[in-house]
Amino acid sequence: MGEWLSQPVNWVYLVVGVLTLVSAFRVVTxxxxxxxxxxxxxxxxxxxxxxxxxxxxxxxxxxVLVYIGAVIVLFLFGIMITRAPTGLxxxxxxxxxxxxxxxxxxxxxxxxxxxxxxFGNAELVEIGTATDTASLARAFIGRFVVPxxxxxxxxxxxxVGGIAIARRDLTPLEEESRRSV
Amino acid sequence: xxxxxxxxxxxxxxxxxxxxxxxxxxxxxxxxxxxADFQNRxxxxxxxxxxxxxxxxxxxxxMFKEAVIPRNVERLVYHAAPFLAVVPALLIAxxxxxxxxxxxxxxxxxxxxxxxxxxxxxxLACSSMAVYAVxxxxxxxxxxxxxxxxxxxxxxxxxxxxxxxxxxxxVVMFSATYPGxxxxxxxxxxxxxxxxxxxxxxxxxxxxxxLIPAFVIFFIAAIAETNRAPFDLVEAxxxxxxxxxxxxxxxxxxxxxxxxxxxxFSMSALTATxxxxxxxxxxxxxxxxxxxxxxxxxxxxFLKTYVLVFIxxxxxxxxxxxxxxxxxxxGWKRLIPGAVLWLILSTVVIGxxxxxAPWS
Numbered sequence: 001m002g003e004w005l006s007q008p009v010n011w012v013y014l015v016v017g018v019l020t021l022v023s024a025f026r027v028v029t030x031x032x033x034x035x036x037x038x039x040x041x042x043x044x045x046x047x048x049x050x051x052x053x054x055x056x057x058x059x060x061x062x063x064v065l066v067y068i069g070a071v072i073v074l075f076l077f078g079i080m081i082t083r084a085p086t087g088l089x090x091x092x093x094x095x096x097x098x099x100x101x102x103x104x105x106x107x108x109x110x111x112x113x114x115x116x117x118x119f120g121n122a123e124l125v126e127i128g129t130a131t132d133t134a135s136l137a138r139a140f141i142g143r144f145v146v147p148x149x150x151x152x153x154x155x156x157x158x159x160v161g162g163i164a165i166a167r168r169d170l171t172p173l174e175e176e177s178r179r180s181v
Numbered sequence: 182x183x184x185x186x187x188x189x190x191x192x193x194x195x196x197x198x199x200x201x202x203x204x205x206x207x208x209x210x211x212x213x214x215x216x217a218d219f220q221n222r223x224x225x226x227x228x229x230x231x232x233x234x235x236x237x238x239x240x241x242x243x244m245f246k247e248a249v250i251p252r253n254v255e256r257l258v259y260h261a262a263p264f265l266a267v268v269p270a271l272l273i274a275x276x277x278x279x280x281x282x283x284x285x286x287x288x289x290x291x292x293x294x295x296x297x298x299x300x301x302x303x304x305l306a307c308s309s310m311a312v313y314a315v316x317x318x319x320x321x322x323x324x325x326x327x328x329x330x331x332x333x334x335x336x337x338x339x340x341x342x343x344x345x346x347x348x349x350x351x352v353v354m355f356s357a358t359y360p361g362x363x364x365x366x367x368x369x370x371x372x373x374x375x376x377x378x379x380x381x382x383x384x385x386x387x388x389x390x391x392l393i394p395a396f397v398i399f400f401i402a403a404i405a406e407t408n409r410a411p412f413d414l415v416e417a418x419x420x421x422x423x424x425x426x427x428x429x430x431x432x433x434x435x436x437x438x439x440x441x442x443x444x445x446f447s448m449s450a451l452t453a454t455x456x457x458x459x460x461x462x463x464x465x466x467x468x469x470x471x472x473x474x475x476x477x478x479x480x481x482x483f484l485k486t487y488v489l490v491f492i493x494x495x496x497x498x499x500x501x502x503x504x505x506x507x508x509x510x511x512g513w514k515r516l517i518p519g520a521v522l523w524l525i526l527s528t529v530v531i532g533x534x535x536x537x538a539p540w541s
Contacts, residue, residue: 024349033318038258041313070339076316091348096380119360133299134364 013053018047028100037075044068058133189290194275197294201274204477205442212494219498239390240435248431253323262321263436265427266314269307270443271353277450278370280460280479290411292479293370295298300512301353304347304451312338314440315408315415315425330424333505334415339407340512341412345402347520348395351527352388373459384523387458394523396456398516400489403452405512407444410497412503449489450482457485 004010023042030036044067073109140148210233215504217224225232258372275294298305314334319331352372357365359375368370378386389396406410416424426437453459462481464474504510
């Protein structure tokens with residue numbers, strides 16, 4: 001433990017980890033939906049910092065770009081065009097807290113168990129050396145090309161499905177009015 | 182990494198900061214003068230020669246102005262939003278190589294805040310974070326016009342970010358074709374270095390020549406990302422009484438303004454870096470004194486940047502604002518399909534030239 005604490009990287013990890021956990025907790029306990037989204041930003045930012053500590057700059061920036069820069073922005077957009085309360089929103093709280101907490105605990109336990117049994121004490125790359133983006137790309141296009149393509153295909157299917165569900169055929173009257181614009 | 186290295190790193194960061202602020206002071210004045218010229222009037226003339234001190238006067242005025250805070254704002258977010266606007270803008274500027282690295286003694290000094298090996302991705306990430314300022318300022322003001330501005334800003338940023346990112350992929354792929362290069366690069370310093378030299382001794386090896394569709398798409402998306410006319414629906418004065426910063430005043434309002442001008446400058450510099458060869462240009466090493474050869478690359482970059490900054494102002498003075506549906510049409514039905522098409526085309530051509538035909 002003393003040795004673990006003597007490395008400054010671990011101190012950063014400790015602080016960032018605690019902040020990430022606190023923000024993640026506040027995401028579900030916050031009484032204001034916009035604040036919850038902002039805490040989610042903080043939690044994801046903490047995850048990105050952890051990736052940087054693991055020398056995975058590319059993954060860290062992809063987390064920032066995709067999740068913070070696009071997904072949460074879409075969340076906020078959705079919140080703003082439906083309702084955007086300033087102040088507290090009591091309806092956000094409900095009485096199913098206990099089952100939710102239980103389920104998340106179980107998921108956490110399963111994931112931790114899987115991670116520990118799979119990787120155990122495996123050594124990562126040396127801390128401080130950046131992972132080459134090219135080697136990541138080689139892994140994607142080389143060894144993991146089939147899962148990569150499958151994930152891409154599933155995402156495309158989800159996209160098409162989303163459009164098919166959200167799309168509403170126009171009535172003849174609406175079509176008429178649209179054409180006249 | 183000793184004391185002097187830390188000092189150099191600190192100086193680099195402070196230097197970029199100072200450069201960007203100085204450029205902003207000049208750009209605000211330049212915009213007023215250029216737009217005035219387009220509209221056949223004089224623009225600021227009183228403060229200093231040709232009114233060049235006007236921006237400083239305005240800045241001091243805004244600093245000492247009372248900052249009115251409406252009663253209905255969400256305090257914390259309302260105060261944080263102006264900072265969220267300025268910080269990503271500065272981070273983008275930190276990543277741009279402002280000149281050729283030079284050596285003093287045994288130390289190589291980069292004229293860049295930091296050279297990340299994923300620099301391009303970092304810039305995209307920062308530019309996508311800039312929208313938080315707009316949406317949070319709009320929401321936290323607790324008032325209708327800013328909220329509408331915030332919503333418009335989010336939709337616009339999401340629409341144009343995709344086109345911007347897709348346009349940049351071909352730049353990264355094309356950097357792999359430089360003689361002796363092993364694969365593409367995301368580092369801005371290397372992208373610049375790979376635009377050195379000429380084709381056939383005459384045409385400079387700039388990315389704009391083979392990649393002009395990507396340049397056009399990127400530049401249009403950059404104008405949209407900086408919320409400049411004709412994409413300034415976010416802050417449309419006539420429709421939204423100013424948009425997301427309606428409820429801000431004094432120095433907080435000035436910070437949004439500052440972020441916008443920093444973004445204009447750093448986006449122009451980024452475009453120059455990615456497509457116009459960055460600091461590449463004739464330096465006549467050995468003919469001219471060494472210090473002139475060391476400064477010349479920075480001069481070339483500034484010339485290219487200011488051509489683009491002028492285009493920003495030119496477009497602002499010439500084009501009327503888009504309607505909202507036109508904005509969405511241009512983003513989703515023209516730019517993104519165009520960018521995807523160009524991506525496929527350039528992938529095929531670059532792959533063909535790098536690896537030959539698949540059947541051979």
